[in-house]
Amino acid sequence: MxxxxxxxxxxxxxxxxxxxxxxxxxxxxxxxxxxxxxxxxxxxxxxxxxxxxxxxxxxxxxxxxxxxxxxxxxxxxxxxxxxxxxxxxxxxxxxxxxxxxxxxxxxxLALSEAVDGAAAGAHTAFAVILGTGCGSGLVIDGRLVEGANGLAGELGHVSLPWPKADEMPAPDCWCGKKGCLETWVSGTGLSREFKVVTGRALDAETIIQSMRRGEAEAVAAFERFIDRLGRGLALVSNIVDPDVFVFGGGLSNVSEIYDRLPAAIRPYMFTDVWEAKLVPARWGxxxxxxxxxxxxxxxx
Incomplete structure (x- = not known):
């Protein structure tokens, strides 16, 4: 077989x-x-x-x-x-x-990583693709949850939660709505927002490299990216409370994400203590x- x-x-x-x-x-x-x-x-x-x-x-x-x-x-x-x-x-x-x-x-991606990947053995695993767009999926007890309308875990097309004044008016999303998380926390979104703030057109990889060299505009852009991704994952945690978040896509290779995200998530959690694993996909x-x-x- x-x-x-x-x-x-x-x-x-x-x-x-x-x-x-x-x-x-x-x-x-x-x-x-x-x-x-x-x-x-x-x-x-x-x-x-x-x-x-x-x-x-x-x-x-x-x-x-x-x-x-x-x-x-x-x-x-x-x-x-x-x-x-x-x-x-x-x-x-x-x-x-x-x-x-x-x-x-x-x-x-979520199913693969929950079966024998970075989320193996987890009760609840939530996978997030941080690439050209932002996709996600939910697995509970090793089984994929798709929902009554086939939309379970669709994080990329909910609005950025807890928006701040400088994030309004929200940007247009290709789906026809405004302010979807994908417009902020994808590679495309990082590049888009960097250009809005600085006037400079750089792709996500170049922004990350500049951030690692300590260039101020890139450091600030990455901090905003982490804050927004943290808010998105806090929304998921307040609803589903996963044991493990697994990340795929090109930005999942940015190691700084895993160090910085917990502190960005915790302020938005409706709890006194919050812990979850944040890991890159084992199978890439x-x-x-x-x-x-x-x-x-x-x-x-």
């Missing part, structure tokens, strides 16, 4: 075959072709290839940007916008000739495909 996972990324599509102990038997990727029918064909081709290398068929799970509406079955909220409004789950199952499981890519950019592979056994 093997498990096939597919990670549907913006620039690449990856498929992997895992045994039941989580060991890779085959792992392949191709560029995302950027159109719907071609993407379906790429997914099918990759699945057939990894199964051929593994020597057998397996269950198939796919992690996608966005999510599937449980009411309509249509894709929604995907940054690969040509997925939105399509019956992706039905179409890929038909193209492959068997049923597949589909979940949001941040949910797959492999978490998406590993979590997708486990969708058959760990969803409800």
């Amino acid at each position: 093997i498990q096939i996972g597919v990670d549907f990324g913006g620039t690449k599509i990856e498929a992997a075959a895992l045994d039941l102990n989580g060991r890779f038997l085959s792992r392949l990727r191709e560029p995302n072709p950027g159109s719907y029918d071609a993407a379906l064909a790429t997914i099918c081709r990759l699945i057939h290839r990894v199964e051929a290398e593994a020597g057998t068929q397996g269950t198939v799970g796919i992690g996608v940007p966005g999510s599937i509406s449980p009411q309509t079955g249509l894709m929604r909220n995907a940054n690969s916008v040509w997925l939105n409004g399509r019956v992706f789950h039905s179409d890929i199952s038909a193209a492959l000739g068997r049923e597949v499981r589909v979940a949001n890519d941040a949910n797959c 950019d492999s978490s998406g495909v590993r979590g997708a592979a486990r969708l058959w056994e760990r969803t409800r």
Whole structure:
């Protein structure tokens, strides 16, 4: 018995075959072709290839940007916008000739890390992707929680909590709302806010490097970033109170985040004592495909 996972990324599509102990038997990727029918064909081709290398068929799970509406079955909220409004789950199952499981890519990260990653053994694990955008997912007792409307754990598109005067008016978000956390605590958000304050256009990586050199504007921008991320995670903690926060995405590699966040979270907690683990994903950019592979056994 093997498990096939597919990670549907913006620039690449990856498929992997895992045994039941989580060991890779085959792992392949191709560029995302950027159109719907071609993407379906790429997914099918990759699945057939990894199964051929593994020597057998397996269950198939796919992690996608966005999510599937449980009411309509249509894709929604995907940054690969040509997925939105399509019956992706039905179409890929038909193209492959068997049923597949589909979940949001941040949910797959959460599931992977809760099963055998940085949150293994935790009662409640909350995963946050800090990359181009901000996605998140919730796992309780080793099982993915998606919610009645498929929206559980969607932190990136709630408003920045406890906003301050200099954070108003809130910036526009691509989703049509204003002030979503994604506009503040993603890599794109860090770069956007730095330009608003300083007039300088720098990407997130350059801002972090400048911060480490002690450049005042970058240090201040990083402090604001930590404060805002802390408020977002305090909101989660006041509602769900996770044992572990696991971070993925490019900014998860910024080690200073883990040292600074606890002090940014505690002032907003409705409690006298607050403790939780804050850790980077054990499996890094492999978490998406590993979590997708486990969708058959760990969803409800």
